[in-house]
Amino acid sequence: xxxxxxxxxxxxxxxxxxxxxxxxxxxxxxxxxxxxxxxxxxxxxxxxxxxxxxxxxxxxxxxxxxxxxxxxxxxxxxxxxxxxxxxxxxxxxxxxxxxxxxxxxxxxxxxxxxxxxxxxxxxxxxxxxxxxxxxxxxxxxxxxxxxxxxxxxxxxxxxxxxxxxxxxxxxxxxxxxxxxxxxxxxxxxxxxxxxxxxxxxxxxxxxxxxxxxxxxxxxxxxxxxxxxxxxxxxxxxxxxxxxxxxxxxxxxxxxxxxxxxxxxxxxxxxxxxxxxxxxxxxxxxxxxxxxxxxxxxxxxxxxxxxxxxxxxxxxxxxxxxxxxxxxxxxxxxxxxxxxxxxxxxxxxxxxxxxxxxxxxxxxxxxxxxxxxxxxxxxxxxxxxxxxxxxxxxxxxxxxxxxxxxxxxxxxxxxxxxxxxxxxxxxxxxxxxxxxxxxxxxxxxxxxxxxxxxxxxxxxxxxxxxxxxxxxxxxxxxxxxxxxxxxxxxxxxxxxxxxxxxxxxxxxxxxxxxxxxxxxxxxxxxxxxxxxxxxxxxxxxxxxxxxxxxxxxxxxxxxxxxxxxxxxxxxxxxxxxxxxxxxxxxxxxxxxxxxxxxxxxxxxxxxxxxxxxxxxxxxxxxxxxxxxxxxxxxxxxxxxxxxxxxxxxxxxxxxxxxxxxxxxxxxxxxxxxxxxxxxxxxxxxxxxxxxxxxxxxxxxxxxxxxxxxxxxxxxxxxxxxxxxxxxxxxxxxxxxxxxxxxxxxxxxxxxxxxxxx
Amino acid sequence: xxxxxxxxxxxxxxxxxxxxxxxxxxxxxxxxxxxxxxxxxxxxxxxxxxxxxxxxxxxxxxxxxxxxxxxxxxxxxxxxxxxxxxxxxxxxxxxxxxxxxxxxxxxxxxxxxxxxxxxxxxxxxxxxxxxxxxxxxxxxxxxxxxxxxxxxxxxxxxxxxxxxxxxxxxxxxxxxxxxxxxxxxxxxx
Numbered sequence: 001x002x003x004x005x006x007x008x009x010x011x012x013x014x015x016x017x018x019x020x021x022x023x024x025x026x027x028x029x030x031x032x033x034x035x036x037x038x039x040x041x042x043x044x045x046x047x048x049x050x051x052x053x054x055x056x057x058x059x060x061x062x063x064x065x066x067x068x069x070x071x072x073x074x075x076x077x078x079x080x081x082x083x084x085x086x087x088x089x090x091x092x093x094x095x096x097x098x099x100x101x102x103x104x105x106x107x108x109x110x111x112x113x114x115x116x117x118x119x120x121x122x123x124x125x126x127x128x129x130x131x132x133x134x135x136x137x138x139x140x141x142x143x144x145x146x147x148x149x150x151x152x153x154x155x156x157x158x159x160x161x162x163x164x165x166x167x168x169x170x171x172x173x174x175x176x177x178x179x180x181x182x183x184x185x186x187x188x189x190x191x192x193x194x195x196x197x198x199x200x201x202x203x204x205x206x207x208x209x210x211x212x213x214x215x216x217x218x219x220x221x222x223x224x225x226x227x228x229x230x231x232x233x234x235x236x237x238x239x240x241x242x243x244x245x246x247x248x249x250x251x252x253x254x255x256x257x258x259x260x261x262x263x264x265x266x267x268x269x270x271x272x273x274x275x276x277x278x279x280x281x282x283x284x285x286x287x288x289x290x291x292x293x294x295x296x297x298x299x300x301x302x303x304x305x306x307x308x309x310x311x312x313x314x315x316x317x318x319x320x321x322x323x324x325x326x327x328x329x330x331x332x333x334x335x336x337x338x339x340x341x342x343x344x345x346x347x348x349x350x351x352x353x354x355x356x357x358x359x360x361x362x363x364x365x366x367x368x369x370x371x372x373x374x375x376x377x378x379x380x381x382x383x384x385x386x387x388x389x390x391x392x393x394x395x396x397x398x399x400x401x402x403x404x405x406x407x408x409x410x411x412x413x414x415x416x417x418x419x420x421x422x423x424x425x426x427x428x429x430x431x432x433x434x435x436x437x438x439x440x441x442x443x444x445x446x447x448x449x450x451x452x453x454x455x456x457x458x459x460x461x462x463x464x465x466x467x468x469x470x471x472x473x474x475x476x477x478x479x480x481x482x483x484x485x486x487x488x489x490x491x492x493x494x495x496x497x498x499x500x501x502x503x504x505x506x507x508x509x510x511x512x513x514x515x516x517x518x519x520x521x522x523x524x525x526x527x528x529x530x531x532x533x534x535x536x537x538x539x540x541x542x543x544x545x546x547x548x549x550x551x552x553x554x555x556x557x558x559x560x561x562x563x564x565x566x567x568x569x570x571x572x573x574x575x576x577x578x579x580x581x582x583x584x585x586x587x588x589x590x591x592x593x594x595x596x597x598x599x600x601x602x603x604x605x606x607x608x609x610x611x612x613x614x615x616x617x618x619x620x621x622x623x624x625x626x627x628x629x630x631x632x633x634x635x636x637x638x639x640x641x642x643x644x645x646x647x648x649x650x651x652x653x654x655x656x657x658x659x660x661x662x663x664x665x666x667x668x669x670x671x672x673x674x675x676x677x678x679x680x681x682x683x684x685x686x687x688x689x690x691x692x693x694x695x696x697x698x699x700x701x702x703x704x705x706x707x708x709x710x711x712x713x714x715x716x717x718x719x720x721x722x723x724x725x726x727x728x729x730x731x732x733x734x735x736x737x738x739x740x741x742x743x744x745x746x747x748x749x750x751x752x753x754x755x756x
Numbered sequence: 757x758x759x760x761x762x763x764x765x766x767x768x769x770x771x772x773x774x775x776x777x778x779x780x781x782x783x784x785x786x787x788x789x790x791x792x793x794x795x796x797x798x799x800x801x802x803x804x805x806x807x808x809x810x811x812x813x814x815x816x817x818x819x820x821x822x823x824x825x826x827x828x829x830x831x832x833x834x835x836x837x838x839x840x841x842x843x844x845x846x847x848x849x850x851x852x853x854x855x856x857x858x859x860x861x862x863x864x865x866x867x868x869x870x871x872x873x874x875x876x877x878x879x880x881x882x883x884x885x886x887x888x889x890x891x892x893x894x895x896x897x898x899x900x901x902x903x904x905x906x907x908x909x910x911x912x913x914x915x916x917x918x919x920x921x922x923x924x925x926x927x928x929x930x931x932x933x934x935x936x937x938x939x940x941x942x943x944x945x
Binding site: 320337439442446483486489601 | 781782791793815817819821822846847910935
């Protein structure tokens, strides 16, 4: 027995010695894919750190390193537009694995690579921001700013486009309920979202929704056949507003692969450095269920349901009745109705919204060169807004119910080694109804909107010179049921038909493994939306009477862009920069009229939607660097917009902004970080364009400490973070509450999460 | 044949996109709207003419212009009792007096009367809410010598009552303005 063991030991030792004595003839091979496993990362780089050698993947993303010695091996994977990633393992035999990279370009994610599945680690970074507002998460993308209404609402702005010109896709379905104005935030829980990015040009043609080019994509981590069971719970505390966030997620397989996610949030009055922002509390409860059934290698079915429920308080001091109130509110040191103490309670003005999204998808892949998808996305948006009013405060001033349905069929086909074709048709129906009982004539009328669209894109992706082009056609029908403003009141129906065209073509040149350039030209038309056609009434948020114009014609835009990316061979540095220029005819602009309209509340300026000629241009620069134990991420964005019809700048253009984050890894499980945000003053606004000059620029710094412990073999993450470290009082130009109050001050945030 | 199927389908979709019709919306009963403001000035003890100032805008935010009317001049050095009436006349078949509602919620409301510089008047509150703070449905106006100018009448909802605001200077009061109307006024002409 004893002898036997010894013999076995000796044999094993001998074997080992034998292996060691062998020539270095092991191989490491695999395939580099995007994290969905849909796209091969052609010509990506693999760098073996120990030996200082590099190889390049082929057109299908396949790589192979031969003549490796056994022992520790560190590989750094990189691809232009992706974050580099290091994988370290002990090489003992020929090894083959897939590497899943996430495109960094326009993503807020860093890339993570594992040989088992990218899903879990991917989510981590966005998870850490799940207790923030979605808009703040999106701001991490270089070039994205937020159009805000204080802490109550937050909408993304990209390259100067927002609202009706920038569609938001929630899990592949255009987010409904976004065409009612800029004080309504997208009803999406950041906890469910794992990836956010902005696509434009040819890549954006396939997405439905009202846009003048770009589209924001917000997606949960897909359930794949690699998805392993697991879960995560997280709790976050924000000292500013004493906000509590509880998140939970569970992934498992039982007949179908599924993932359950839920979030609960509660916060009270936020605090500006010098006073409480009274009535800015929020409550939120969200739930999502994702399911996937891999019926056969050729057929996959996916289902998704999410419910977003929120009640949001709006700063009490920002509610004004007329222009004189506004003038008085502006001059104040602290807003009207500022309470001296903190409270979780909030009253009117407030918003209550619930949003359901149900999605079903069937993907049929008869061969690895073709696939067909059919998708249905249904949404129900129920929004109530409560104003301070003379009658019953519990009576909503706005009650909207919107049903929307999207039916989509798509086809993807690979033609030869480098070429691929994608085509699809979409059918969309939106039914928007103002619920009776508000005692106020609605600002947006009841309407029915039907849209039919189709797209076709072609990609040619060899190693050096690539090109792509695409076409999109839409037909939009509206029936608006307006209520006349003259007496006696009556219902007047209007119908509209719009045809719009989108076309885009681009080419990219890969100069060498480090440098590539891309240029794209896009023509897009955008049909006017209902608020632009039929808004009617006093909009207290802007202290003006807003009037739509039903004679508006589609906007017509031509945009050109040039982007350059550099990625160093060892993946330690990547730099990307881009420039764009966009000309828009019939740019639908809300413009103040010359005259004031006299009402019982005094005289109000009349704002009318008018088609003007506009131009926008700008650029952005993003740097990612890994030096020793430091990670640096930095992004700068500039945009300018002009109304060519009257030579004035466009309003709500983001001023120059620069965002940086530096992370220092102290030990494997302890990181320190520092962030800085610098926003310049918006100087390109004429005094007559606003009731108040733009606020001065500001700089905010933050810091954080993250520690990972192990509990029962699973990671327990602890984070401490300070936002607005210096408790700086500032106002942001894109914040519509800047007339009334400072932005929130310092917040010390604590977060704990445990995953298994 | 199958080649034309997608085209036929697309055509069908285009045709289909134009169908559908929606039910008429309910025309909201605008219960809280104020369309008319009437300020009646009666000379105390008679003697002079009564003066009535009227602001009327039945279509609210609509494009139809508001009508402002003042029946005559105020007499010099005269004391007037002022009464304010606010009403919703947007639906002529159902006129509504809102004054009673304002009096009911007196603690949440306050009227302000702001004569322009040069108009020789002194205006005082003649009523109060349950807490002894002024309301301003009832007022008295004391005229001085020959002069002319404007009188601005403001109704604030949820002002800070008991603040340093005076009848002719509402700025410390805050609140939302429900009414802000201006009348041309002349004294003695």
